[in-house]
Amino acid sequence: MQTxxxxxxxxxxxxxxxxxxxxxNFVKMQNDYNCYFFVADYHSLTTHPHPDHLQxxxxxxxxxxxxxxxxxxxxxxxxxxxxxxxxxxxxLMNMNAYIxxxxxxxxxxxxxxxxxxxxxxxxxxxxxxxxxxxLIQKADYVPVGKDQEQxxxxxxxxxxxxxxxxxxxxxxxxxxxxxGKDLIKVPGLDGSGKMGKSDNNGIYLxxxxxxxxxxxxxxxxxxxxTEPNSEKPQVIQNLFTFMNLVSEKxxxxxxxNAWNDCSIRxxxxxxxxxxxxxxxxxxxxxxxxxxxxxxxxxxxxxKMGAEKAHIRATQTVQEVRQIFGFRxxxx
Ligand code: TRP
Numbered sequence: 047m048q049t050x051x052x053x054x055x056x057x058x059x060x061x062x063x064x065x066x067x068x069x070x071n072f073v074k075m076q077n078d079y080n081c082y083f084f085v086a087d088y089h090s091l092t093t094h095p096h097p098d099h100l101q102x103x104x105x106x107x108x109x110x111x112x113x114x115x116x117x118x119x120x121x122x123x124x125x126x127x128x129x130x131x132x133x134x135x136x137x138l139m140n141m142n143a144y145i146x147x148x149x150x151x152x153x154x155x156x157x158x159x160x161x162x163x164x165x166x167x168x169x170x171x172x173x174x175x176x177x178x179x180x181l182i183q184k185a186d187y188v189p190v191g192k193d194q195e196q197x198x199x200x201x202x203x204x205x206x207x208x209x210x211x212x213x214x215x216x217x218x219x220x221x222x223x224x225x226g227k228d229l230i231k232v233p234g235l236d237g238s239g240k241m242g243k244s245d246n247n248g249i250y251l252x253x254x255x256x257x258x259x260x261x262x263x264x265x266x267x268x269x270x271x272t273e274p275n276s277e278k279p280q281v282i283q284n285l286f287t288f289m290n291l292v293s294e295k296x297x298x299x300x301x302x303n304a305w306n307d308c309s310i311r312x313x314x315x316x317x318x319x320x321x322x323x324x325x326x327x328x329x330x331x332x333x334x335x336x337x338x339x340x341x342x343x344x345x346x347x348x349k350m351g352a353e354k355a356h357i358r359a360t361q362t363v364q365e366v367r368q369i370f371g372f373r374x375x376x377x
Contacts, residue, residue, distance in 0.1 A: 050079040050223060051185035053086035053126060053176070056103035057093075060110045061248035062323070063232040063241030065330075066291050068189060071225050073115035075189075081121035082183050082355060083111065088126050088133070089176070092157075092169045108344055110251055113333035124351030126179065131356075131363040135178045136171075138370060142207055143174045152196055177201035180220055182359045187223035198222055212369050230291065233284035237266035252331055255324050262320035267312040275306045285315060292322040 052072065060069065075081055085107045087100060095103070104125055116123055126132060148154060148170050158165045168175075173196075180188055180201050190198050198220065205217035234240055234247030241248045249261055266281045278286065282305070289298050297318060304310035337343065368374065 047078075047080045048186040049082065049183055050075055050187045050189065051082045051084075051180050051183050051220075052189050053084045053089070053179055054107060055086045055090045056100070056107045057090060058103065059106060059250045059252050060114070061241055061250045062291075062327070063248060065114060065251060065326075066230045066232045067191065069111070069114045069116075071189065072111075072121075075223075076117060076121040079187070082124070082185070083116060083121055084124045084126050084179070084351075084355070086126050086176075086179070089172065092164075092166060092172065093161075094164070105338065105341075105344055108347060109334050109337040110330075112337055112347065113330050114251065118347045118350055122351050122354040123347060124355040125348055128348065128352035129182070129355050129359045131359045132175075132178055132182055135182055135359075135363050135366060136175050138366060139174050139178055139204060139208070140171055142211060143171060143204065145170070147200070147203075148173065151200070153193065173197050173200040174204065177204045181205055181217055182362045183355070184218070184358060184362065185220040186218075188220050189223040189225065195222065208366075208369075214369055216365070216369060232291070233287050235261055235265040235284070237281040237284065239280070239284075249323060249327070251327060252334055253327060254331075255328060258324050258327060259317075259320045262316050262323065263313075265316060267316075270310065270312070271305060271308045274308055278305065285312075285319060289315075289319055289322070292326050293319065294322075297322070 052068070054064075072081065072083060085104050087104050090100065090103070108123065108125075111123060112118065151173055154170060154172065157169055176194075176197050177200060180198075181204070188198055188201070202219040205219050208217055209215055231239065232241045234242065235249070236247040238247060249258055253261070265285060267285070268279055268281060286298070286301070286305075289301065301310060301315050301318075304315075364374065
């Protein structure tokens with residue numbers, strides 16, 4: 047079975063963009079691939095989270111992942127820092143990463159611009175750590191969004207460079223996993239093209255029914271179509287895109303027709319949309335609340351994940367150490 051690796055930084059609650067964009071696909075993938083899904087808590091250190099928040103946020107992601115359908119029996123669900131071999135691997139790989147290429151990474155440049163007072167070495171070498179997450183499990187595939195494509199290219203570059211420097215055929219280059227027609231970009235409710243945490247335009251998996259209704263009713267619209275069968279402006283298309291994700295076919299058709307004959311009432315459409323979003327979110331939210339309370343269960347999941355993830359990680363790092371020229375350690 048081929049191996050898939052994906053990580054997510056624990057920076058807050060998951061929203062519908064995460065759910066429809068990746069998580070729902072992960073749930074399907076866990077049946078067909080050997081999946082390693084982890085919470086990238088080392089990566090989150092670049093922004094200096096408070097130690098108490100770190101644990102809270104790691105648990106949030108774990109419980110929200112499980113509530114959304116990831117099954118710790120089917121996939122390997124773990125916390126990045128539970129595999130400290132990653133840190134040794136990262137140190138070694140940093141020796142073959144060049145400052146110039148790291149400074150040219152688009153995500154790095156953006157983050158450095160946004161936080162000029164905190165351009166730390168961890169931020170600069172973010173791509174090296176990510177490469178290590180992927181290579182340590184010998185991933186065949188990495189599901190990546192547009193914003194992470196360059197990081198995956200660097201992973202391939204570091205794999206190739208390692209092989210070249212040491213004259214080995216050790217790492218193979220992981221491929222981007224394409225969701226194909228399942229790749230869905232969830233729009234923001236503020237009229238923007240993408241739902242994201244930083245933009246405050248999201249519906250979260252933990253939102254109450256009331257929150258959801260309020261947010262959907264506030265979604266940006268326009269003054270309505272004036273000509274039959276006209277093209278939809280982006281803000282209206284966004285509402286339809288949302289409906290396509292959560293509503294019944296007949297509902298969508300009803301509002302499509304209403305758009306086309308100019309009888310559409312956005313208030314009605316939003317009311318319906320809110321109820322259909324609630325149908326998706328409410329059961330997940332209820333599971334999150336149950337799982338979050340059960341700290342014993344979460345500890346068990348993390349331990350089981352660490353045990354599984356540890357197996358290949360230890361082996362990779364041992365082999366890499368030897369390729370670098372170290373002798374095996376004996377305690
Ligand atoms: N950089 C990714 C993000 O911000 C998270 C991540 C860390 C990751 N390590 C990874 C994703 C390895 C895929 C594979 O979204």
